[in-house]
Amino acid sequence: MRRSGELLLPVTLLALTASLVAAPLSAQSGAVPRTAAGHPDMNGIWQALGNAHWDIEPHTARPALAMQPGPVIPVPADEVLSLGAVASVPSGYGVVEGGEIPYTPEALATRDENRAEWLERDPEIKCYLPGVPRATYMPFPFQIFQSDQRVAIAYEYAAAVRDIYLEDPGEAQVDSWMGQSFGRWEGDTFVVRVDGFNGESWLDRAGNFTGYGTTITERYTMLGPDHIMYEAEVQNPETFTRPWTIRMPLYRNIDPNARLGQFKCVEFVEELLYGEFRKHPIRRGGGR
């Protein structure tokens, strides 16, 4: 499966380049808004559609992320049972080029542990910063602020924010959740190198991760006024056998009244994180 995927890769790339990038650009380039300096103008509110935030690999729908053994087949774990179908995982055909993430055997074992320990380990459950590229396809919008001097992205989820430096700041001085971003234009594609990650963030709710020492190379290419093709190449030889890429379109929210909501979420997880330390805990005998 993986082998055939690799063989298909150049063909797929070629096809994508032809069908998604070159053709729409030639057909619609007049429709791409531009800044005063002539770069594609990405200002606006964007969002990914689909189910990559559940699992970036192809997956069938399943009852829940947290499961427990049942008499016949596994059933949803107690912690999520009362949510019923709201906690069920919708299917997705994946955003990973080639279908599967090329983990090393050790990293794959960690991913599987992450998946089994989802409730304990997923940073999203604790409202931690999402990292890159996860921030892009969280089920929340984000807003790009772009002038010819500066670019920043504010994400609704967790009030995450990135200042994308347009001059190379050199090696990141400290590790961080969102990494250090350096962006430059390659023709009409905005290419952002992101590194300096602390290695704690995940890629989705299915335990996929990148590990410490990761470099992400994002490519934002406007296909028209309301669509961006987003790619993120993931490199980390400690975790993966080769660099690999996710790709998905981003959609502009064209509602003239659209605006980012506020979802700090820190205040929403206090009971989960600190409830047991109340003077009078609400839950009795329940752990985290």
Added chain:
Amino acid sequence: MIDDRSPRVIGASARAVVTLFAAAALVMAAAPEYAFAQARASLPRLADGTPDLQGNWSNGTMTPIVRPAGVGPVLTPEQVEALEQGRQDFISEDYLDSDPDRGAPPAGGELTGDPIFDAATGGTGGYNQFFVDAGDNIAVYNGEYRSSLIVHPADGRRPAYSAFGEERLAERLAFNRQFNEYDNPENRPLAERCIMSFGSNGGPPMLPNYFYNNNYTIVQTPDHIMIMTEMVHDTRIIRMGEPRRLPEHIRPWMGDSWGHWSGDTLVIETTNLHPEQVLMGMSNATFYPSEKIRVIERLTRVDESTINYEFTIQDPIFTDEIRGEVPFNRLDGLLYEYACHEGNYALENVLRGARAEEARERNENVPERR
């Protein structure tokens, strides 16, 4: 158009101009008198002609929000030199190696006399100057050395509460009295919970916290101004144009902000602040805004390295409005990610400590506190 200048306020401005001229003779001898006008003419501008406010900025300063007793609104160069030297001495002293033979500090720590540093457990070694970047200079605004950031009321202090304000305060205090301060996470300050910065860096108004990270990044487009606050990575998104206000019950932490250009000044008007928001923190003017609060901010780039930031707070909890002036100075450096919540061991341990204390008081099997 927003008109926040009542006749009374214009009168105050006129008096301020007189004060400025008087002070100019003392403190601006070296500054060419045409400097401001000339600087404004050559201000960096965007393609749409608006002044370029973009970049990294800091409002860190030694000048407190509230004017200390016994000083006028403008300090003399001699006063400034003494204050700034005092700060440098304090910092140098803190950088000295500790005496390896010293004993344990007294309970509560060795107080340094700097109330904010002491409150942040500097006296017990919680923070030292390595971590602190409180602002080492007195604020210079329009060439004046300022003794407080509040410029109105004229005494530089928070105005008295109105009857409405007293009522609100009494309600809040009555609510708070149901709890002890360490009972629940919700009883702790917003900063300790990593919800908002201590002080009110995000605001509005955006004020220094007198401790660290008083840094901002501004990105400007014709439709939006984004102001990213380093503390707790709070990001304000200011929409330009005719306000289309959020419904009354939707109250983001930093409110609903709309901006427009008035000449070369960016004017931002904010309503819909969160009911639990706290403003003018790290000062003895701290207050909980009412749902009726309106904050007007004016940002004017006056030269290559300075934005003049004015704010007006109108809230019927007070008998008067509050106006302030704060210089934002260009920051030649990058902002860090302040991932507060992700590393918040303090909140858990503060609560755990309180529970341990209670257990000890119940004579349970908990080691005696030393």
